[in-house]
Amino acid sequence: MKKKVELIVMALLLAVLLTAGKYLESRVSSDEVKTDENVVVVDCGHGENDPGKIGVNDVLEKDINLKIGKLVEKKLKKKKFKVVMTRTEDKILADEGSNNKKAQDMKARVALINETKPFLAVSIHQNSYHDADVRGAQVFYYSHSAEGEAAAGFMQEALLSVDSGNTRQAKPNDNYYLLKRTEAPTIIVECGFLSNPQEAALLADEEYQEKIADAVVDGVEKYLESK
Numbered sequence: 001m002k003k004k005v006e007l008i009v010m011a012l013l014l015a016v017l018l019t020a021g022k023y024l025e026s027r028v029s030s031d032e033v034k035t036d037e038n039v040v041v042v043d044c045g046h047g048e049n050d051p052g053k054i055g056v057n058d059v060l061e062k063d064i065n066l067k068i069g070k071l072v073e074k075k076l077k078k079k080k081f082k083v084v085m086t087r088t089e090d091k092i093l094a095d096e097g098s099n100n101k102k103a104q105d106m107k108a109r110v111a112l113i114n115e116t117k118p119f120l121a122v123s124i125h126q127n128s129y130h131d132a133d134v135r136g137a138q139v140f141y142y143s144h145s146a147e148g149e150a151a152a153g154f155m156q157e158a159l160l161s162v163d164s165g166n167t168r169q170a171k172p173n174d175n176y177y178l179l180k181r182t183e184a185p186t187i188i189v190e191c192g193f194l195s196n197p198q199e200a201a202l203l204a205d206e207e208y209q210e211k212i213a214d215a216v217v218d219g220v221e222k223y224l225e226s227k
């Protein structure tokens, strides 16, 4: 009899844990949050004392992110989207005296996206790898978000316009803080590799930055049209 009760209690506990897990997953999966069809958040990664990746040509990821992000902002506004930027200058979203600026910055970015409720948040970054031959833009999305996956697919395809030979595919991820904690569909666009000499030179070039920004805007529009 005692064994039976124990078994039932165990089964109940398991059921509760499974339900709680599902609930948590759906809460962060972003697919049920009511979002604004007109608003896009553009997040330029890093800033201030956090340079991000450093290019073989010495360019800093934080600067490239901001340049491309601002172009995306301008182009989206031209198309009558409302754009909320997480930063518009070389700053991060943390207090001067904070003892963990990076964590505070990331939390603030997530909070801004969650408050804004955009139909899509696009985080702009640049990649780096120990093998200098590796290149090509790549888009990341949260593994548990069907909307994120759809948006990332359209974005990856749109980015072919800057490099038709790019064979990279949109990639799921389940541990990036920004992807995990945002309630609205969020994608990270790694525009290219600062460790590849040719791509690093392109990414620092204003004309190429314009092309990337055009592709990002195209990806945003294609995703919205598909909804």
Ligand SMILES: [Zn+2]
Pocket: 045, 046, 052, 053, 061, 125, 126
């Ligand atoms: Zn980055």
